Amino acid sequence: xxxxxxxxRNIWRNKRRTLITTFSIVLAVVLSxxxxxxxxxxxxxxxxxxxxxxxxxxxxxxxGYWDKPTLDNSFAFSDSLLDTIASVDHVxxxxxxxxxxxLAAGQKKSRAAMIIGFDPQAEQSLSNPKKYLVDGxxxxxxxxxxxxxxxxxxxxxxLAVGDSLVLLGQGYHGISAxxxxxxxxxxxxxxxxxxxxxxxLPIGKAQHFFGTFGxxxxxxxxxxxxxxxxxxxxxxxxxxxxPYEVMTWRQLMPELVQAIEADSGSGMIILLVLYIVVxxxxxxxxxxxxxxxxxxxxxxVSIGTSRFRLGSMLLLELIxxxxxxxxxxxxxxxxxxxxxxxxxxxxxxxxALAMRQYGMDPVLPFSTDPAIIWGQxxxxxxxxxxxxxxPMWHAHKLNPIKxxxx
Amino acid sequence: MLILKLGWKNIWRNPIRSGVVIGAVLIGTWAxxxxxxxxxxxxxxxxxxxxxxxxxxxxxxxxQYLQENSPQYSIAHPDSLIHQLESxxxxxxxxxxxxxxxxxxxxxxxxxxxxxGIDTAQEKKISTxxxxxxxxxxxxxxxxxxxxxxxxxxxxxxxxxxSKLVLNFxxxxxxxxxxxxxxxxxxxxxxxxxxxxxxxxxxKDLDRLLDQQGLVDELVLRVDNLKKAPTYAKVLQQxxxxxxxxxxxxxxxxxxxxxxxxxxxxYIFMGVLILALTLGIINTMLMAVMERTKELGMLMAxxxxxxxxxxxxxxxxxxxxxxxxxxxxxxxxxxxxxTAHTGIDxxxxxxxLAAYGLSxxxxxxxxxxxxxxxxxxxxxxxxLAAIYPAWKALKLKPVEAIRKL
Numbered sequence: 089x090x091x092x093x094x095x096x097r098n099i100w101r102n103k104r105r106t107l108i109t110t111f112s113i114v115l116a117v118v119l120s121x122x123x124x125x126x127x128x129x130x131x132x133x134x135x136x137x138x139x140x141x142x143x144x145x146x147x148x149x150x151x152g153y154w155d156k157p158t159l160d161n162s163f164a165f166s167d168s169l170l171d172t173i174a175s176v177d178h179v180x181x182x183x184x185x186x187x188x189x190x191l192a193a194g195q196k197k198s199r200a201a202m203i204i205g206f207d208p209q210a211e212q213s214l215s216n217p218k219k220y221l222v223d224g225x226x227x228x229x230x231x232x233x234x235x236x237x238x239x240x241x242x243x244x245x246x247l248a249v250g251d252s253l254v255l256l257g258q259g260y261h262g263i264s265a266x267x268x269x270x271x272x273x274x275x276x277x278x279x280x281x282x283x284x285x286x287x288x289l290p291i292g293k294a295q296h297f298f299g300t301f302g303x304x305x306x307x308x309x310x311x312x313x314x315x316x317x318x319x320x321x322x323x324x325x326x327x328x329x330x331p332y333e334v335m336t337w338r339q340l341m342p343e344l345v346q347a348i349e350a351d352s353g354s355g356m357i358i359l360l361v362l363y364i365v366v367x368x369x370x371x372x373x374x375x376x377x378x379x380x381x382x383x384x385x386x387x388x389v390s391i392g393t394s395r396f397r398l399g400s401m402l403l404l405e406l407i408x409x410x411x412x413x414x415x416x417x418x419x420x421x422x423x424x425x426x427x428x429x430x431x432x433x434x435x436x437x438x439x440a441l442a443m444r445q446y447g448m449d450p451v452l453p454f455s456t457d458p459a460i461i462w463g464q465x466x467x468x469x470x471x472x473x474x475x476x477x478x479p480m481w482h483a484h485k486l487n488p489i490k491x492x493x494x
Numbered sequence: 495m496l497i498l499k500l501g502w503k504n505i506w507r508n509p510i511r512s513g514v515v516i517g518a519v520l521i522g523t524w525a526x527x528x529x530x531x532x533x534x535x536x537x538x539x540x541x542x543x544x545x546x547x548x549x550x551x552x553x554x555x556x557x558q559y560l561q562e563n564s565p566q567y568s569i570a571h572p573d574s575l576i577h578q579l580e581s582x583x584x585x586x587x588x589x590x591x592x593x594x595x596x597x598x599x600x601x602x603x604x605x606x607x608x609x610x611g612i613d614t615a616q617e618k619k620i621s622t623x624x625x626x627x628x629x630x631x632x633x634x635x636x637x638x639x640x641x642x643x644x645x646x647x648x649x650x651x652x653x654x655x656x657s658k659l660v661l662n663f664x665x666x667x668x669x670x671x672x673x674x675x676x677x678x679x680x681x682x683x684x685x686x687x688x689x690x691x692x693x694x695x696x697x698k699d700l701d702r703l704l705d706q707q708g709l710v711d712e713l714v715l716r717v718d719n720l721k722k723a724p725t726y727a728k729v730l731q732q733x734x735x736x737x738x739x740x741x742x743x744x745x746x747x748x749x750x751x752x753x754x755x756x757x758x759x760x761y762i763f764m765g766v767l768i769l770a771l772t773l774g775i776i777n778t779m780l781m782a783v784m785e786r787t788k789e790l791g792m793l794m795a796x797x798x799x800x801x802x803x804x805x806x807x808x809x810x811x812x813x814x815x816x817x818x819x820x821x822x823x824x825x826x827x828x829x830x831x832x833t834a835h836t837g838i839d840x841x842x843x844x845x846x847l848a849a850y851g852l853s854x855x856x857x858x859x860x861x862x863x864x865x866x867x868x869x870x871x872x873x874x875x876x877x878l879a880a881i882y883p884a885w886k887a888l889k890l891k892p893v894e895a896i897r898k899l
Contacts (some may be wrong), residue, residue, distance in 0.1 A: 105784065111775045119770050122520075123763065130759075164843030189605065191597065197564065198670055200597050200606020244563050244595075258604070281687055338749070343686060354533055358763055360527040365767060367516030369774025375514055434626065435758060443751055452758065 090252035091397060095404035105380065106409065109373045112262065113413025114420060115474060116366035121421035121439060123362055123429075127355040128431070131348045135314065138344050139337040140457065142215045142282065142414040144308030145185060145317050147340060148173065148324065154340075155306060159188050159260050163332065176323050178316040181213040185310040186294045190257025190265065192237075192287055194245030201241055201257065201285040205304075208232075213310055215459040217275045217288055224249035224273030227290055234272035236288035242274050246284070252275040253287065267297055278444065315457070350360040367471050371478070374406065378479045386491030398424025400482035406479065410472040414465040421461045429455040497802055501809035508782075514546050515778050516818040519872075522771045523822025524829070527868060530760050531830040531858035532838070537756045539856060541742075541749050542720065546622045548684045548692075549742045549749075550714035551723040552730065564595045565704050565711050566666040569737065572710035579715065584726050587716040589616040592700050592709040596663025598643075598693060602652035608692050609661055609788040611700030611709075620716050623681055623694070630655045630679035639699050641675035644689025661693070665705045673703045764868065772875040779811055779883035782825075783890075790887055791895025800888050804821040807887045811880035819872050823865060833858050 092308050099106050150163035165184060173182050186205030191198050208227045212218055217236050218226040227234055235253060247253060252268050259265040269289065277283045295301050312319060317336050325334045338345050378385075388398055432451035435443060440450035505512045541554075545551060554575075558569035559773040569575060572590060579585050597604055614633050618624050626631040633640050637679060641659055643651075657677045665671040675695060683689055701707045717726050720742065727741035772830040785792065790803060838857045 105781070108780050112774065115770065115773050123766055124760075126762065144786050161780060197562075197664060199595055200604070216854060241560060246562070304739070332598055348585050354536060361522075361529055362767060362770060364525065365518060365522045365770045365774065368521065369770060369777060372514045372518065372774060372778030373781050376785055378512070379508070379846060380781065380785040394826065432759075433762070435755070438750075439800070443755075452755075452762070 089110045091401045092404060095401050095408060097357070098294055098401070098405055099408055101167065101236075105377055109370075109377055109406075109409050110416065112366075112369045112373045113410055113468060114417040115472065117414050117417025117461070117465050118312055118421050119366060120359060120362055120468065121417075121461045122353075122424060123359060123410060124464055125421075125425040125428070125454045125456070126452065126459060127129050127352075127458065128207075129432075130454040131351070132314070132455050133449075133453045134344060135347065137255065137280050138234065138257040138341055138362050139192060139314075140214070140310070141279070143337055143340050144214055145311045145314060145319055146309040146324070147335050148307040148309070148328070149305065149335070150218075150335050151333045154333060157187075157305070159186075159258075159298055159300055159305065160336050161301050161305075162260070162305045164302055164427070165304040166302070169328070170307075172327050173309065173324055177313045177435055178313050178320050178325065180312050181210060181310045183207065183210045183214045183310070184291060184304050185306045185308060186291055186300060186303065187305045188298060190255045190287075192241060192245065192285065193254040193256065194247045194251070197245055198254075199241065199244055199285055201237075201287050201459045203257070203287050203289060203294065203297075205298075206288050207291050210475065211288075214308055215282075217273075220275040220277055221273050222276045224271065227288070230290050230292050232290050233269060233293060234290075235269040236275055236281050238286045239274055239276040239311075241285045241287065242271070245269060255287065255289075255297065257298075259301070260300040262471040263299050265297050265299065274362045275490075312424060345386055363467065363471060366468070368474065370472055374475050374478060378482050382491045385486055386488040387434065388488055389488040391490070395484050395486070398486075402479040402483055403476050405471060408470055408475040410476075414469050415470070417468070418461050418465050421464075422458070425456050425461070429456045435489045444446075495804050495855055496757065497809055501806050503812050504806070505810050511782055512814055515775055515814045517816035518778075518838060519771060519848040520822040520825070522767055523819055523868070524826045525860035526764055526767045526860065527823070527826035527860065527865065528829055530764065530864060530868075531834075531860035532856065533756060533828075534860055535834070535856050535858040538859065539828070541753060543622075544746065544749055545720060545742050545830045546620075546686065547590055547626070548621065548623070548688050549615040549746050551717045551720050551742055552715040552727050553714070553740050553745060554730070555711065555738050555740075556732070557736075560738055563595055564666075564670075565709060566706075567708075567711070568666075569710045570593070570715065572651040572708070572713070575711065575734075576713070579713070581729075584717045584719075584722070585715050585717055587616075587619045589613065589620045589710040589714050590710045591714065592697055592699075592704060594663045594700070594704060596661050597862060598647065598658040599662060600651035600653055600657065605647060605650050606691075607647065607661075609663065609700065610692065611697035611711075613697050614692055617694075620777055623683065626683045627679045628682045630677070632679055633694065633696050635680065635696060635698075636767060637676050637678055638674060639694045639695070641693050642679040642681055643677055643693045644686075644691075645680055645684050646690035647693065648677070650681050650690065653680075655680065659693075661695075661703075663703075665703065668703060669705075671703050671705070671876060673699070675698060675699075697714070702775075738768060740803045741810055761852050765869065768830055768871050768875045770819060771872075772879045774893075775815070775875075775879040776882050778784055779807070779879070783883050784805065784886045787890060787895045789891045790890055794890065794892035795896060803890075804888045805886045808880045811883065812876060814877070815872070816875040818877075819869065823869060827865065830858050830860055871886060 150161045170182055173179060182208050188203055189200055190203050192201035199428040208230060222239060227236060235255060249271055251271050253271055255270050256266045311317060321334050321336050432453045435450040443450040498760055510521055555566045565797040576588055579588055594609050596609050598607045633642055644651060655677055659675045659677055660672055661675055662672040701709050715725055724743050727739045731739040794803060834857045837857050
């Protein structure tokens with residue numbers, strides 16, 4: 089207790105020294121939080137670009153659909169099912185979809201296309217064909233007989249707005265499906281695979297076409313908090329009784345998860361280097377702090393303070409400084425990452441062009457998850473603990489006569 | 495001159511302090527450069543792997559083919575064109591494809607695919623798909639109408655080795671044509687979309703079904719330097735205005751994005767690192783000035799003028815940094831050169847990498863301009879780091895300084 093008091097007083101005895109040491113710790117927290125927020129922000133952007141563009145954060149299917157995605161594995165969708173899902177916390181939208189393949193044909197040519205039965209209202213919160221419309225108009229009513237096609241398909245089939253599109257395929261339990269639809273609009277997605285061959289058909293018409301009345305292949309779910317995805321999955325799973333599978337984007341897009349994991353490895357190496365550098369920064373100030381107090385420490389040893397207690401006192405001082413530093417550093421990091429979250433770094437020139445082409449905003453976003461800052465603060469605290477070995481060792485080795493003579 | 499000598503002696507008077515500053519700058523420089531080289535090497539490897547699998551460096555088509563995607567819009571007089579291209583100094587390898595969009599039908603399901611007719615001997619020189627065959631073999635003409643498919647497609651269509659696969663498409667006269675093929679191999683590349691949407695057959699088989707032998711819809715080129723491919727593509731485009739010449743950066747913008755964003759991230763990280771170093775040095779030097787309050791006060795009291803004190807602290811910081819940076823650079827260059835030669839094997843702890851399509855063997859590399867940029871940035875940081883503590887020393891009042899303690 090006495091040494092705690094002494095340590096506390098020592099800290100405030102020389103404010104400038106305290107300030108400099110604390111600053112080096114604050115700096116360590118801020119810089120590592122900045123770097124980590126940038127790294128994780130990029131992953132959030134990747135997830136947002138995939139999950140938020142088409143897949144959704146969660147999808148509900150008939151059990152077995154994901155292994156064998158055919159219409160025969162579709163499920164009956166009712167308002168009560170919709171309400172059950174929508175009532176779960178964090179769920180913002182439930183987007184019904186009926187997806188299958190059919191041959192799309194124009195006058196001369198044909199190509200296999202992905203047919204998406206969609207709800208024109210609900211879909212605006214996910215793949216949002218309205219936003220990517222480059223010609224024609226959006227379908228506003230579910231009862232419309234018209235379709236939207238992607239630019240890639242329209243070009244290939246040589247079709248424009250107002251032309252007829254023939255769809256030919258296989259429906260529920262193998263019945264044959266064929267019909268003609270007028271094209272009302274053309275959409276163009278940045279991601280080439282999405283732009284290649286897709287046809288958007290109002291869901292009622294799609295169910296009629298495939299003979300899957302009242303059935304869906306998937307209900308995609310958007311969330312207001314991406315981090316709640318596992319809890320939401322569990323809750324939906326427990327609320328739905330019946331042969332359903334509820335899958336998160338992690339299960340739906342394992343490649344994205346792998347991409348992030350692969351990149352995260354090199355991200356950790358980068359952080360490690362940063363820790364070494366800021367660690368040296370802290371080490372430098374602590375070293376100087378100890379050297380500056382040679383005389384004082386020498387006096388204490390010679391009047392009979394045990395070296396262990398002296399070491400403990402120095403350790404306590406450093407821990408107090410470290411706590412002060414990480415608290416100030418965490419507080420200081422918050423506005424910094426928020427600033428870069430709201431005003432992300434913009435790519436310019438060719439980089440911006442490449443990103444737009446890829447369907448991404450040309451910015452480097454920052455994550456504002458407070459857990460990042462908290463985690464970095466803890467790591468820096470650990471780092472300071474490692475550095476504090478030095479003053480303790482110094483107290484142990486100190487030669488009082490030499491120390492006082494200097 | 496005296497100041498230079500005094501500063502030099504001062505930094506070795508307290509070797510631990512100097513050691514910490516030199517150590518920080520040295521490790522910062524070394525690790526920063528090494529990480530840049532490592533990341534550059536990793537991105538390059540990734541791009542190279544992807545290009546070697548399915549894009550190639552440069553692709554040449556008839557402009558109408560790209561719009562209509564029909565095999566009849568083929569390249570006119572392909573043999574003489576290939577001959578001319580082979581004489582270009584930068585072109586290392588060429589392969590010719592016939593290609594058509596069609597439906598792949600098995601007894602279980604139907605799926606839209608891109609069907610590419612290849613010459614196996616030529617193709618192996620450009621595309622590494624033959625190394626990605628996980629079941630069965632690469633195309634061989636021993637079997638009648640062989641086809642290789644991706645794992646993803648095989649699952650969708652419930653295909654196994656030796657399964658029958660019917661390919662259905664329109665020939666060069668826009669007539670419906672179909673052929674029964676036999677699955678001889680199943681490949682798994684790093685790109686599952688590619689595996690889902692592409693099947694490969696022997697060019698002669700496809701040309702027969704398309705009703706035009708020797709049909710060339712696509713030429714894929716490999717050049718001596720993939721970074722220069724966009725420039726080479728422009729050169730070729732001017733020579734052959736009737737054809738459409740595209741480099742990989744036009745065909746696969748996502749790879750260009752990976753390339754460019756990598757550069758950005760690295761410079762930002764280097765900025766953060768140098769900021770950390772600079773402030774670390776400032777802090778240490780400030781503490782050093784404080785520790786030496788008595789000594790500096792004494793120097794002033796015996797008549798050393800302020801500009802000399804300022805100069806001395808400045809010189810001391812410079813010494814520390816200019817000892818550390820060159821050693822750091824040299825060490826970094828040595829490490830990068832060494833690991834570029836031997837490669838760094840990440841296979842032990844990176845299952846994810848292989849699955850993602852990244853080679854587990856990384857060869858770090860960094861062009862000279864980066865070393866120059868980093869030295870320049872470190873130089874500026876050194877000046878900034880030196881000024882503040884020296885200015886603080888200037889502010890000391892000699893009488894108070896000596897009285898302390």
